[in-house]
Amino acid sequence: MKETTTWVVADPDQEDMFWPSEAMKQRAWMSDPSIYEESDKDPVAFWEKLAREGLHWYKEWDTAYNEAPPYFTWFQGGRLNASYNCLDRHVKTWRRNKVAIIGVREPIDEPAQSLTYYDLYREVNKFANVLKSLGVGRGDRVSIYLPMIPEAQIAMLACARLGAPHSVVFSAFAPDSLRSRIEDAGSKVLITCDGYYRRGRPVNLKNNADDAVEGTTIEDVIVFRRTGQEVNWVEDRDHWWHELMAEADPYCEPEVMDSEETLYILYTSGTTGKPKGVIHTTGGHMVQAHWTTLWDFDLHDEDVFWCTADIGWVTGHTYNVYGPLSVGATQIFFEGAPDFPDRSRVWQIVENHGVTVFYTAPTLIRMFAGWGDEWLKKHDLSGLRLLATVGEPINREAWMWFFNKVGGGRCPVIDTWWQTETGGTLINALPGIGPFIPTVAGRSFPGTRHEILDEQGNPLGVGEGGLLVQKSPFGPGMLRGVYGDPEMYKDNYWTEYGDRTYYTGDGARLFIEDNFRITGRVDDVMKVAGHRLSSAEVENAVCGHPQVAECAVVAAPHDIKGTTPYAFVRLSEGEPSEELAKEIITHVVKALGPTCRPEKILFADALPRTRSGKIMRRILQRLVSDEPIGDTVTIENPESVDTLKALVGYRDKS
Ligand code: PRX
Numbered sequence: 001m002k003e004t005t006t007w008v009v010a011d012p013d014q015e016d017m018f019w020p021s022e023a024m025k026q027r028a029w030m031s032d033p034s035i036y037e038e039s040d041k042d043p044v045a046f047w048e049k050l051a052r053e054g055l056h057w058y059k060e061w062d063t064a065y066n067e068a069p070p071y072f073t074w075f076q077g078g079r080l081n082a083s084y085n086c087l088d089r090h091v092k093t094w095r096r097n098k099v100a101i102i103g104v105r106e107p108i109d110e111p112a113q114s115l116t117y118y119d120l121y122r123e124v125n126k127f128a129n130v131l132k133s134l135g136v137g138r139g140d141r142v143s144i145y146l147p148m149i150p151e152a153q154i155a156m157l158a159c160a161r162l163g164a165p166h167s168v169v170f171s172a173f174a175p176d177s178l179r180s181r182i183e184d185a186g187s188k189v190l191i192t193c194d195g196y197y198r199r200g201r202p203v204n205l206k207n208n209a210d211d212a213v214e215g216t217t218i219e220d221v222i223v224f225r226r227t228g229q230e231v232n233w234v235e236d237r238d239h240w241w242h243e244l245m246a247e248a249d250p251y252c253e254p255e256v257m258d259s260e261e262t263l264y265i266l267y268t269s270g271t272t273g274k275p276k277g278v279i280h281t282t283g284g285h286m287v288q289a290h291w292t293t294l295w296d297f298d299l300h301d302e303d304v305f306w307c308t309a310d311i312g313w314v315t316g317h318t319y320n321v322y323g324p325l326s327v328g329a330t331q332i333f334f335e336g337a338p339d340f341p342d343r344s345r346v347w348q349i350v351e352n353h354g355v356t357v358f359y360t361a362p363t364l365i366r367m368f369a370g371w372g373d374e375w376l377k378k379h380d381l382s383g384l385r386l387l388a389t390v391g392e393p394i395n396r397e398a399w400m401w402f403f404n405k406v407g408g409g410r411c412p413v414i415d416t417w418w419q420t421e422t423g424g425t426l427i428n429a430l431p432g433i434g435p436f437i438p439t440v441a442g443r444s445f446p447g448t449r450h451e452i453l454d455e456q457g458n459p460l461g462v463g464e465g466g467l468l469v470q471k472s473p474f475g476p477g478m479l480r481g482v483y484g485d486p487e488m489y490k491d492n493y494w495t496e497y498g499d500r501t502y503y504t505g506d507g508a509r510l511f512i513e514d515n516f517r518i519t520g521r522v523d524d525v526m527k528v529a530g531h532r533l534s535s536a537e538v539e540n541a542v543c544g545h546p547q548v549a550e551c552a553v554v555a556a557p558h559d560i561k562g563t564t565p566y567a568f569v570r571l572s573e574g575e576p577s578e579e580l581a582k583e584i585i586t587h588v589v590k591a592l593g594p595t596c597r598p599e600k601i602l603f604a605d606a607l608p609r610t611r612s613g614k615i616m617r618r619i620l621q622r623l624v625s626d627e628p629i630g631d632t633v634t635i636e637n638p639e640s641v642d643t644l645k646a647l648v649g650y651r652d653k654s
Helices: 022-027 034-041 043-054 082-091 117-133 150-162 175-185 206-213 241-247 282-296 314-327 345-352 362-371 396-406 486-493 535-543 578-592 617-624 639-648
Strands: 008-010 018-020 063-068 071-076 099-104 113-116 142-144 166-168 189-193 195-198 201-204 220-224 238-240 262-268 276-281 304-307 330-334 357-360 386-390 413-416 449-453 465-471 501-512 515-521 525-528 531-534 548-558 562-571 600-603
Touching (some): 043 063, 043 282, 071 282, 082 117, 082 150, 082 282, 099 117, 117 241, 142 150, 150 189, 150 314, 175 206, 175 578, 189 206, 201 206, 220 241, 238 241, 262 282, 262 314, 282 314, 304 314, 314 330, 449 501, 531 535, 535 548, 535 578, 548 617, 578 600, 600 639, 617 639
Parallel strands (some): 099 330, 142 166, 220 238, 304 330, 304 357, 357 386
Antiparallel strands (some): 099 113, 195 201, 449 465, 465 501
């Protein structure tokens, strides 16, 4: 029987504005708009209530919130364990035999692997004992380099059980990227696999891992056998996952952690060439993961949630592990690609596994829309109740396509703004409250406060574009530091407007009162297909090519990916050619991985620079975006701009 309930209604007065229907309001965990005003009166008391109601604590905190700018703490003195909250408390209830994870496999003829909460509990306990047997204990860092297989979640939760912070590295990153993250974290153990399947073909991951760990602090490498392909083996250092698991005891007592002890480190790209190890703590992260999962996605026990993010990014951490498992949800974990064996793969999974809540990135939505509606039409999507997006600004066309074609005009689209640093969503509409407006993320999550400031720090009203900041008290899930680099922490987030205002690096404007439209990064961080890259990191890789004298990388607009890297290159030797451009691109992919691939190499004799010799990336940015170049008096060599205009085919939009 087809589901006919409509979960949203159109606003009669405003085009493109939608509200929850009565059915949605009744279904939603949160449908009372007064929550915003109530939580704002005393945000700390509000979060304390949520912390008590949402999680199991061995002991309640002594201090709910404390600020010593630019540092702050939540629930200090409170004791809990994240894996206990995701597993043990569910196996003590009827959810023991509820499916926690449906691992949808590749190759496609391999059946999906369903793990109940009890299955997951046993695997995590055993794997925690495996790690323990290798000497991993509280505070030790463990690196994880795994594809989208449930062993990734098992490994993360096992670390959490021991109080050992994990550092998950995206499996498409190149060996050098893994190595630098291992070195920075000082990890003792790496967890990886022999390989994985991509569009039906096995990809060797162990070779990358071998290259990365050579000469680092890694003492042991645990290898999960996924493909069965031949791999290099280093005796005494490498261990098969299944062999260690066969010997492991079934129960491991969870470590009793202070709320402020580190749950994980996650490296992300900043404005420098060096990735930052963002620190997330146990209590705050769990509280934010739990409540944002429940309220944003409105998950109930009958739902099947699918967040398509990779486990290597923060969305994979918060909404493929800690959030959904904390609330006891059933989720899809998909190993494959959206276009294999054909372009209806995603919709086939939605239909076959009864997905009700679907969370994805605007780039994917634009790609699906570009493939045409026929792929969707092959499948019954009427079980979907709620759609959500993350990672980059969504354009109106993509939003409307998602809403109308995927959601059949029935489902709210929740556009969630957040960052690796924020640990969980912070700005979005709530499904039982609304409104849902294309290109507008929505309101600050209850208990948090954001503002838009001009460059002098004055708050801006409706319609004026400025910089997005967060005000105290900061969300409990916010980062607590940058691993091993307190200066980076201060410089990045707490200097622009002082140490009491968190600077996001994003531009925004208020569309209507309280409702934020996020316009994108204003710093040298690029968002490419939702992935976060640093201009400086890609520049370092380009400059690593022996024929490159200097380069500047900027984000150029792209119809599907939102933006894409263009590299302006001045050569030290040789002549520009297509072959050389390809060689430079290959060089970057080898150094950083395919996500960092420059779309274009633009050879130039001179790049615009300041009197002090700094390349003016901002001018290049405007050139590739066809934006007005503005004042050129500060450019030492303004004639270079005219040459570059011809090179990029510049068309001034003004
Ligand atoms: O520019 C914003 C953009 O993604 C950045 C954070 O990237 P990352 O740390 O990789 O985390 C992505 C997943 C949370 C932000 O600074 N961004 C994220 N969500 C949105 C967004 N831009 C516009 N709208 C969003 N919903």
